[in-house]
Amino acid sequence: MTVTVASAVPRLLLVAASAPRQDRRARLSLEIADLIERLGGAFLKAGQLLATRVDLVGAELAGALGRLHDKVKPMSAEQARLTVSAAFETVPVGIEVALRTPPVASGSIACVYRARYDGTDVAVKARRPDVARRFAADIAIVGFLARMAARLPMLRRVPLVEIVHQVGMSLAAQMDFPREVEHLRRLRDALADFPDIVVPAVLEELSSDGVISMEYIPGLDRSAADGLPAETKEAGVSCLVRAVYHMLFVQGFIHVDLHQGNVYLRADGTVVILDAGFMFQLSETARTRFTEFFAGMIRGDGEFCADILLSTVRRIEKSADVSVFKRDVADLVVRSTGAVAKDFELAAFSVELFDLQRRNRLFAEPEFVFPLLCLLSLEGAVRRLHPLMNFQLEAAPHVMHGLLLTDAIVT
Ligand SMILES: Nc1ncnc2c1ncn2[C@@H]1O[C@H](COP(=O)(O)OP(=O)(O)O)[C@@H](O)[C@H]1O
Numbered sequence: 535m536t537v538t539v540a541s542a543v544p545r546l547l548l549v550a551a552s553a554p555r556q557d558r559r560a561r562l563s564l565e566i567a568d569l570i571e572r573l574g575g576a577f578l579k580a581g582q583l584l585a586t587r588v589d590l591v592g593a594e595l596a597g598a599l600g601r602l603h604d605k606v607k608p609m610s611a612e613q614a615r616l617t618v619s620a621a622f623e624t625v626p627v628g629i630e631v632a633l634r635t636p637p638v639a640s641g642s643i644a645c646v647y648r649a650r651y652d653g654t655d656v657a658v659k660a661r662r663p664d665v666a667r668r669f670a671a672d673i674a675i676v677g678f679l680a681r682m683a684a685r686l687p688m689l690r691r692v693p694l695v696e697i698v699h700q701v702g703m704s705l706a707a708q709m710d711f712p713r714e715v716e717h718l719r720r721l722r723d724a725l726a727d728f729p730d731i732v733v734p735a736v737l738e739e740l741s742s743d744g745v746i747s748m749e750y751i752p753g754l755d756r757s758a759a760d761g762l763p764a765e766t767k768e769a770g771v772s773c774l775v776r777a778v779y780h781m782l783f784v785q786g787f788i789h790v791d792l793h794q795g796n797v798y799l800r801a802d803g804t805v806v807i808l809d810a811g812f813m814f815q816l817s818e819t820a821r822t823r824f825t826e827f828f829a830g831m832i833r834g835d836g837e838f839c840a841d842i843l844l845s846t847v848r849r850i851e852k853s854a855d856v857s858v859f860k861r862d863v864a865d866l867v868v869r870s871t872g873a874v875a876k877d878f879e880l881a882a883f884s885v886e887l888f889d890l891q892r893r894n895r896l897f898a899e900p901e902f903v904f905p906l907l908c909l910l911s912l913e914g915a916v917r918r919l920h921p922l923m924n925f926q927l928e929a930a931p932h933v934m935h936g937l938l939l940t941d942a943i944v945t
Pocket residue numbers: 603604638639640641642643644645646657659734748749750751752754795796808809810811
């Protein structure tokens with residue numbers, strides 16, 4: 535990694551110094567995307583998340599990072615062959631044939647091939663070699679940096695080390711393909727009542743550790759969504775948002791990786807959700823508290839939100855002034871309630887919430903990073919494709935449903 539970064543820095547500086555002003559940003563963006571691709575592993579994940587936020591990183595960088603969703607350099611045919619040979623005692627003929635042609639797409643963890651089986655098209659997701667070791671090494675590096683950063687006074691009460699640890703564990707769990715199969719099945723079942731959402735069905739008999747075979751979804755095009763008519767985009771995004779809210783507030787089972795390589799809006803108004811590799815099950819308490827907090831946001835009830843937040847904090851320092859904290863949270867919530875997507879910035883809102891906890895000497899609950907990561911990419915899609923959506927109000931029926939599942943409502 536050090537070598538990759540060290541060799542990239544002079545190139546970046548050269549481009550910054552020599553490229554004509556008008557295409558400097560575009561050239562730098564391409565260089566950064568290349569660097570992230572070469573770093574691979576956990577860095578690819580970070581690049582994919584950034585690419586969902588054209589509003590934050592700008593069109594050039596988001597565009598250049600876009601290919602990291604499904605056009606990462608694929609593994610070689612030989613590597614793919616080794617992966618499937620290790621997965622099956624006898625490699626099914628259809629899979630063997632499929633590996634002779636290049637993959638249809640390649641993500642950070644796997645390459646996906648198109649195979650024929652029993653007269654139908656099948657997507658065969660084969661895990662890249664060595665990916666577990668690379669992720670483990672990256673997570674160790676990021677963990678070390680987090681421990682260093684956590685010593686800075688400004689980060690002292692942010693649960694940075696725990697957050698990095700929890701996210702790292704979930705990232706590492708992506709290598710566990712039998713687990714991903716189970717999660718994909720669960721996601722499909724949970725969204726079965728959403729007629730416009732498509733989650734591919736798994737083919738158990740062609741899946742194993744290192745290989746997942748599933749229904750092939752034709753015509754997936756990451757950049758097609760932007761060109762759809764406005765009403766199709768808006769219907770698609772609304773449908774996606776409702777599905778995500780259902781998963782968040784009712785199931786507490788979160789797809790943390792909703793970037794453009796895993797979510798596709800189609801011309802017929804349906805939305806395809808793929809890749810159950812990076813999912814997180816909230817504890818029942820966290821699901822309830824998160825849902826209650828959202829209910830408070832929708833009502834504009836800042837004090838209620840402050841109470842919920844207080845009930846989730848890990849620890850309160852003796853010198854903490856809880857009343858100041860409650861006043862500040864209430865103020866923030868009231869300022870943010872009722873805003874449509876283009877006027878609400880979840881990233882800034884969350885940073886301010888974390889900062890309020892830190893300044894008021896409270897230790898925040900790290901588990902909430904997962905719904906936040908999920909909402910951050912969702913918000914990127916909403917702002918891009920349906921900026922006038924009332925992101926908060928749209929949540930109301932799902933929040934209500936989520937609240938009815940529990941009798942532990944804090945008053
Ligand atoms: N069932 C499928 N049908 C068609 N294409 C698929 C299917 N599943 C995945 N793909 C394509 O393969 C890409 C990589 O698959 P994905 O499961 O996202 O792998 P990774 O975990 O590496 O991100 C996706 O971005 C998508 O373009």
